[in-house]
Amino acid sequence: xxxxxxxxxPVVAAATIPPxxxxxxxxxxxxxxxxxxxxxxxxxxxxxxxxxxFQKLRNNLLLILQLLALTAAILAVGEPMFAGHRGVEKxxxxxxxxxxxxxxxxxxxxxxEIAKRAALKEIEDMSTDQRAMVIAFADRARVLxxxxxxxxxxxxxxxxxxxxxxxxxxxEAMALAEAHSTPxxxxxxxxxxxxxxxxxFTDGRLADAAQTIVQRGQLEIIRVGASTENVGIVNxxxxxxxxxxxxxxxxxxxxxxxxxxxxxxxSLYVDGELKAVQTVQLAPLGNANAxxxxxxxxxxxxxxxxxxxFELFLDTAARIEVRLSGQDAFAADDxxxxxATAPRPVSVLLVTPGNRYLGHALEAxxxxxxxxxxxxxxxxxxxxxxxxxxxxxxxCKFDVVILDGHSTxxxxxxxxxxxxxxxxxxxxRIRGTVSHQAFLDWDDTHPILRHVPVQTMVVFSWLDIxxxxxxxxxxxxxxxxxxxxxxxDKRQYLVCSFGIFDEDRRHLNTxxxxxxxxxxxxxxxxxxYLAGASTTGQVPPVKPGEAFELAVRPGPSTVRIYRPDGxxxxxxxxxNTVTYGRTDRVGIYSISNGLPGNEARAVNLLDETESWIAPxxxxxxxxxxxxxxxxxxxxxxxxxxxxxxxxxxxxxxxxLIYNKRVLV
Amino acid sequence: MPVATRKSDLLDPEFMSRLxxxxxxxxxxxxxxxxxxxxxxxxxxxxxxxxxxxxxxxDDLRFLDWNIYGRLERLFIKLFFEExxxxxxxxxxxxxxxxxxxxxxxxxxRRVAAAIAYIGLVNYNRVSLVAFSDxxxxxxxxxxxxxxxxxxxxxxxxxxxxxxGNLSAACRQFAIRHPQRGVVLVLSDxxxxxxxxxxxxxxxGRHYDLYVIQMLSPEEIEPNLNGDLRLRDVEDGDFAEVxxxxxxxxxxxxxxxxxxxxxxxxxxxxxxxxMFTSTAVPFDQLVLNxxxxxxxxx
Numbered sequence: 001x002x003x004x005x006x007x008x009x010p011v012v013a014a015a016t017i018p019p020x021x022x023x024x025x026x027x028x029x030x031x032x033x034x035x036x037x038x039x040x041x042x043x044x045x046x047x048x049x050x051x052x053x054f055q056k057l058r059n060n061l062l063l064i065l066q067l068l069a070l071t072a073a074i075l076a077v078g079e080p081m082f083a084g085h086r087g088v089e090k091x092x093x094x095x096x097x098x099x100x101x102x103x104x105x106x107x108x109x110x111x112x113e114i115a116k117r118a119a120l121k122e123i124e125d126m127s128t129d130q131r132a133m134v135i136a137f138a139d140r141a142r143v144l145x146x147x148x149x150x151x152x153x154x155x156x157x158x159x160x161x162x163x164x165x166x167x168x169x170x171x172e173a174m175a176l177a178e179a180h181s182t183p184x185x186x187x188x189x190x191x192x193x194x195x196x197x198x199x200x201f202t203d204g205r206l207a208d209a210a211q212t213i214v215q216r217g218q219l220e221i222i223r224v225g226a227s228t229e230n231v232g233i234v235n236x237x238x239x240x241x242x243x244x245x246x247x248x249x250x251x252x253x254x255x256x257x258x259x260x261x262x263x264x265x266x267s268l269y270v271d272g273e274l275k276a277v278q279t280v281q282l283a284p285l286g287n288a289n290a291x292x293x294x295x296x297x298x299x300x301x302x303x304x305x306x307x308x309x310f311e312l313f314l315d316t317a318a319r320i321e322v323r324l325s326g327q328d329a330f331a332a333d334d335x336x337x338x339x340a341t342a343p344r345p346v347s348v349l350l351v352t353p354g355n356r357y358l359g360h361a362l363e364a365x366x367x368x369x370x371x372x373x374x375x376x377x378x379x380x381x382x383x384x385x386x387x388x389x390x391x392x393x394x395x396c397k398f399d400v401v402i403l404d405g406h407s408t409x410x411x412x413x414x415x416x417x418x419x420x421x422x423x424x425x426x427x428x429r430i431r432g433t434v435s436h437q438a439f440l441d442w443d444d445t446h447p448i449l450r451h452v453p454v455q456t457m458v459v460f461s462w463l464d465i466x467x468x469x470x471x472x473x474x475x476x477x478x479x480x481x482x483x484x485x486x487x488x489d490k491r492q493y494l495v496c497s498f499g500i501f502d503e504d505r506r507h508l509n510t511x512x513x514x515x516x517x518x519x520x521x522x523x524x525x526x527x528x529y530l531a532g533a534s535t536t537g538q539v540p541p542v543k544p545g546e547a548f549e550l551a552v553r554p555g556p557s558t559v560r561i562y563r564p565d566g567x568x569x570x571x572x573x574x575x576n577t578v579t580y581g582r583t584d585r586v587g588i589y590s591i592s593n594g595l596p597g598n599e600a601r602a603v604n605l606l607d608e609t610e611s612w613i614a615p616x617x618x619x620x621x622x623x624x625x626x627x628x629x630x631x632x633x634x635x636x637x638x639x640x641x642x643x644x645x646x647x648x649x650x651x652x653x654x655x656l657i658y659n660k661r662v663l664v
Numbered sequence: 665m666p667v668a669t670r671k672s673d674l675l676d677p678e679f680m681s682r683l684x685x686x687x688x689x690x691x692x693x694x695x696x697x698x699x700x701x702x703x704x705x706x707x708x709x710x711x712x713x714x715x716x717x718x719x720x721x722x723d724d725l726r727f728l729d730w731n732i733y734g735r736l737e738r739l740f741i742k743l744f745f746e747e748x749x750x751x752x753x754x755x756x757x758x759x760x761x762x763x764x765x766x767x768x769x770x771x772x773x774r775r776v777a778a779a780i781a782y783i784g785l786v787n788y789n790r791v792s793l794v795a796f797s798d799x800x801x802x803x804x805x806x807x808x809x810x811x812x813x814x815x816x817x818x819x820x821x822x823x824x825x826x827x828x829g830n831l832s833a834a835c836r837q838f839a840i841r842h843p844q845r846g847v848v849l850v851l852s853d854x855x856x857x858x859x860x861x862x863x864x865x866x867x868x869g870r871h872y873d874l875y876v877i878q879m880l881s882p883e884e885i886e887p888n889l890n891g892d893l894r895l896r897d898v899e900d901g902d903f904a905e906v907x908x909x910x911x912x913x914x915x916x917x918x919x920x921x922x923x924x925x926x927x928x929x930x931x932x933x934x935x936x937x938x939m940f941t942s943t944a945v946p947f948d949q950l951v952l953n954x955x956x957x958x959x960x961x962x
Contacts, residue, residue: 030894030905036764036884037855038897038904040923044915045906 004079004127012074020066062654069650076643079127091147092132093177094119094154097202098161099138099168100544100586100610104203104227104330111225112163115201118222122199123154125638133180134158137173138166138584139545147180164584165332166545167607170206170621174198178215204616207609212621221626225615228291229258231282231324232333232611233266234305236604238320240343240537246315248340248537252322255305256282257612259291265325266308270318270340280306291614317342319588319600320538333611337588337602339539345372346531347397351382352404357500357513358419361520362402370524379406387412393595394554394576395490399531405499413490413551415530420463420499420509427468428486428495434479435461442475448485448494448529449474452522458511462498471495490551490577492530541602547581548601552593560592564603673771674778674817679948683779686952686961687787688752688847716740749808751846752784752791753872755838756820759797759829760899761855765881765943770825772879772943773851779951780849781816783961785809792842793819796834797827805842828899831856835863839870848872849960853880854927857900861930874936875960878927882944885920887913 003009035041096119102112119134126132126149134145134157145157181196196217203225206212235253240246256262261284268276283303285291308322320338328334348371350358365371375398377385382403390397396414407421422428442454454475459482467473467484475483486493502509512519542548552559554576560568561580564587571578583589583603590600605611619626675683719728719739729742754777762770777793784791785807793816794803804819831852838848848867854860854876867874895904906912924940931938939958941950955961 030892032894032896033889034764034898035895036761036769036853036881036898037857038895038902039855039857040916040919041895041904041906043919044912045904047915047919 004081004129006078009074009078012077013070016070016074017067020070021063062658065650065654065657069647069654072643072647072650076640076647080639080643081125081127090130091181091196092122092126092130093135093181093196093198094122094132094158095135095137095141095173095177095198095200095202096158096161097138097168097200097206098136098164099205100165100332100605100607101168101203101205101330101613102224103163103165103332104225104230104613106225106227106329110163111203112161114224115222116158116161118224119158119199119201120155123151123158126151126154127638133177135173135177136161137169137176138164139169139543140166141169141173141176143176143180162584164544165586165603165605165610166584167543167605167610168202168206169208170200170202170212171208173200174212174214174219178217181217202619203613204619205609205612206616206619207607209616209619209621214621214623219621219626221619223615223617223619225613227329228288228614229260229262230328230330230333230611230613231256231258231262231264231326232330233322233324233336233606234333234608234611235606236322236336236338236541238338238340238538240340246313246343248312248314250310250312250320250322250338252308252310252336253305254280254282254308254324255285255608255611257285257291257614258328259284259286259288267323267325268308268310268312269321269323270312270314272319272321275312276310278308278310280308282306285612288614291612292617314340315343319602330611330613332586333605333607335586336604336606337586338541338604339588339600339602340537341539343537346370346399346527347372348374348527349382349398349401350374350376350404351379351401351406352376353378353406353505355404355500357519358402358404358523361513361523364520365524365527371527379403379408382406383408383410395551400527405501405505411491411493415492416494417526417530418493418495420497422463422465422467422495422497423486423493425493427466429466431464431466431480433461434464434477434497437477437479439482440476440478442483443473446472446474446485448483448522448525450525452525453516453518456515457518459498460509461502462509465495465497467495489575490549494526494530539598539601541604541606542583543607544583544586544603544605545581546583546603547579548583548589549577549579550591550598550601551577551595552591552598553595556593559594562590562592564588674775674820675782679779680782680813682948682952683782684786686783686956688750688780688783688789688961715743717743750784750787750789751842751844752780752789753838753842753846753848754780754791754793755834755848755850755852756793756795756823757797757829757831757850757852757854758795758823758825759827759856760825761829761853761897763825764898765883767943768825769853769879769881769943770823772941772947774820774823775947776851776877776879776951777849778817778820779947780960781807781820782813785813785816790846791816794834794838795823796830796837797825798830798833799827800834800837829856830858831860831863832858832866833863835866839866843870845871846873847875847960849875849877851877851879853884854878860927864930864934864936868934868936874931875939875958876927876931876936877939877941878924879941879943880920882942885942887916889913 096115098112102110102115104111106114123132128149131147131149132154133143133147134154136142136144144160145153148154177198198214198217198219199222200219201222201224204221204223232255233252234255237251238248240248250268252266254264254266262282264280264282266278266280267274283301285304286301318340320340322336324334348362350362352358359376362371362374366374391412394413396412398414400415400417402417403419403421405420407424409424411423416423422430439454442449444450444452444454462482464479465481467481467486471481471484471486473481473484475481482497484495486495499509500513501507552573556573558570558572559578561571562568564585569582571580578591580589586603586605588600588602716729717740719741723741727742729740732738732740756773756777758770762768762773781791781793788808791807792803792805795801804816807816889908892907895906928938937958937960939954941954
């Protein structure tokens with residue numbers, strides 16, 4: 001038992017106990033009555049005392065009861081707390097996970113509701129000199145209530161947390177919590193740094209737990225949830241056939257995360273109409289012990305995953321939905337959505353003073369029906385052409401513009417592939433030329449470099465181009481990026497620092513175009529990536545919690561975005577674009593005034609960590625395993641109401657004894 | 665301050681006339697100093713035949729039963745009960761505790777003593793009245809004859825309850841001073857912190873025909889007390905601080921019953937007649953009915 005205000009107790013005791021004792025010892029004034037003999041009275045009194053248990057105590061029972069009542073009151077003043085798990089930290093950060101897996105049903109209530117209840121208990125248990133803050137986190141962390149000792153404000157903050165389908169990420173939440181917990185003092189003024197207690201209410205399914213570092217303070221996990229059985233869609237791929245764009249293939253990957261084998265039907269809906277059903281049989285992921293670990297000890301068992309592949313003819317845009325039959329504890333991953341785009345051949349504009357390799361490659365792609373049309377302009381033509389030849393509806397008329405050795409400012413919203421010359425932007429500049437160096441690193445998992453043998457590429461020299469930090473560096477050399485991808489203002493720039501030819505365009509600068517299919521694969525990947533939706537078959541989906549941009553028709557200053565649950569948000573339009581970030585639930589978000597191909601976006605969970613709902617019993621962070629307890633534990637239970645109750649009871653007993661007069 | 669009681673408070677003439685019809689009965693035949701009206705245990709010269717025995721040389725020939733000698737030709741001496749006077753002793757506890765209750769126990773005791781004394785005087789018994797508290801006396805010894813009743817009443821009415829009771833010392837003194845056997849009546853509340861056993865043993869040892877009358881006031885039998893009290897013993901000034909409760913009252917009554925039962929058992933086992941009375945019982949009823957039923961009077 002801890003006392004939160006122990007200094008009050010001696011003060012109150014000193015003020016009350018001596019007067020009580022004084023009053024008792026002064027005693028009441030008894031009326032004197034003469035009697036014939038005290039012989040029998042004395043004996044009666046003695047008998048009564050002898051026959052009573054604890055007669056010595058009972059002689060002063062009323063005093064003892066009064067002292068007990070007073071002691072209870074003094075203890076209550078000292079704010080006693082039942083010593084729970086918590087230490088004496090004055091600052092508590094309540095971090096509540098409201099990621100997708102927290103929507104798991106736990107016998108009538110969700111994990112989030114359980115976590116909120118546990119957090120409310122923590123708030124209730126706070127002492128008067130403790131402060132707390134509330135952070136809700138999923139893929140992003142938000143401070144709902146800064147440090148305060150106002151329990152009502154903290155309660156309101158906790159109660160305001162709503163469920164999201166976003167993946168759970170602890171690193172940002174932890175950084176936010178530590179930033180708020182660090183006291184800010186004046187320079188030169190030494191301040192006492194109080195350690196904080198970070199109490200995380202989660203089921204432990206946090207994808208980045210292993211990267212989480214607690215620099216100062218103590219991290220404690222309150223584990224909520226017990227359900228384990230779940231089957232979820234972990235991937236959904238919708239793409240059109242390269243050669244026959246009217247053929248759409250839908251591939252859904254379904255995985256079992258439970259301990260029981262499961263057979264589920266995977267249904268394909270197109271614009272709300274059931275088109276096909278496939279049955280998948282799934283083996284269990286493991287036994288209860290194995291699935292409650294942070295990760296599987298070995299490779300996944302055979303049969304735990306299954307793919308449902310659908311082929312259909314669809315030459316229009318459509319809303320695709322894949323549903324899993326049956327019910328399990330976690331519903332958010334039982335549906336996945338995609339927006340199939342209408343098949344449209346990709347149009348390419350090649351701007352070059354003359355490049356037969358590029359021209360031949362584009363022609364080859366066009367002949368293979370991987371490309372709709374390809375035009376070739378010279379740089380001069382490109383600069384001089386009227387706007388209507390280049391732009392339509394505020395965007396570039398061509399899906400992709402390839403600029404070979406031509407840096408320009410004429411870049412209407414669209415997609416650009418630069419060879420040997422960057423876009424003319426404020427934060428992109430050429431620092432010099434690099435010769436005879438090897439590539440250091442490349443990201444061959446990126447769609448643009450998939451199946452591209454970068455290691456065999458030979459490039460004699462390239463421009464040393466400085467790109468902003470947010471650019472994705474696909475190929476890096478010692479000095480800087482060789483191939484980088486930059487997205488901004490409805491434009492995508494894929495900047496290749498070298499050209500096919502050297503500066504005087506007489507000699508090849510790379511053997512890439514000569515050796516195997518590498519270059520043409522790269523070109524196809526780049527065009528497909530940059531052209532985006534027009535070629536892949538679907539509008540790229542976003543994860544819950546991620547923001548997306550949609551281009552809108554010029555005109556209104558706000559548009560309405562309809563959420564999956566039917567509600568609508570009004571969003572301001574900036575430069576014919578809306579950015580929407582409240583994608584907390586899975587489903588299709590549609591816009592009232594979108595351009596063709598930009599009317600909606602699908603938000604899918606498709607996250608194995610979230611679908612793995614079995615609570616993680618051993619949460620490991622970078623600094624080791626974290627102490628866990630269940631939310632049912634009570635910490636620092638305040639005992640003062642009990643003390644007051646005891647005092648009332650003692651006073652009632654004393655009153656009863658006094659009135660019954662059973663004692664002297 | 666105790667006030668001397670008037671003689672008429674003790675016995676009124678009407679009651680005295682009713683007492684004249686009574687006599688004191690002794691279960692034992694005692695030897696007296698003078699020939700009296702009472703049959704003695706000794707065979708003597710009264711007219712009441714007691715027994716025969718064989719004649720031996722030296723016997724008074726006047727007591728030979730010549731009729732038997734005529735029939736049987738054997739000599740028998742006739743034995744007669746000798747009639748003697750009866751000593752009637754009344755020990756009255758006049759300690760301060762007897763001055764308690766309404767009517768006070770001391771008045772009640774003196775009335776009983778006066779009644780017994782009157783009966784004794786009327787029947788030519790030798791009456792002694794002994795008062796005691798912490799000291800022995802005053803006493804009136806060997807009074808005989810109806811004419812002395814006024815002295816007796818005067819003596820009794822002059823008695824005042826005072827001092828702490830000391831039954832043992834009083835009984836011891838009485839036993840030493842009154843070796844002759846007779847009826848001894850002890851009137852007391854027996855609330856003696858020194859105990860009653862020693863005192864009564866002195867009296868029992870003298871083979872008196874002993875009667876013990878314990879008298880308590882209604883206030884002692886059924887205390888009407890309430891609240892937080894400081895009970896003061898009127899005899900020795902001792903204090904008992906009590907908070908009156910039902911349990912305490914019950915316990916007091918139990919103790920009182922036990923105390924009285926103990927005294928009764930003590931007396932009964934030793935051939936002493938024990939009587940208990942409350943001063944609420946009308947005095948004449950006690951004398952005329954109660955004492956007669958218990959065999960002291962007839």
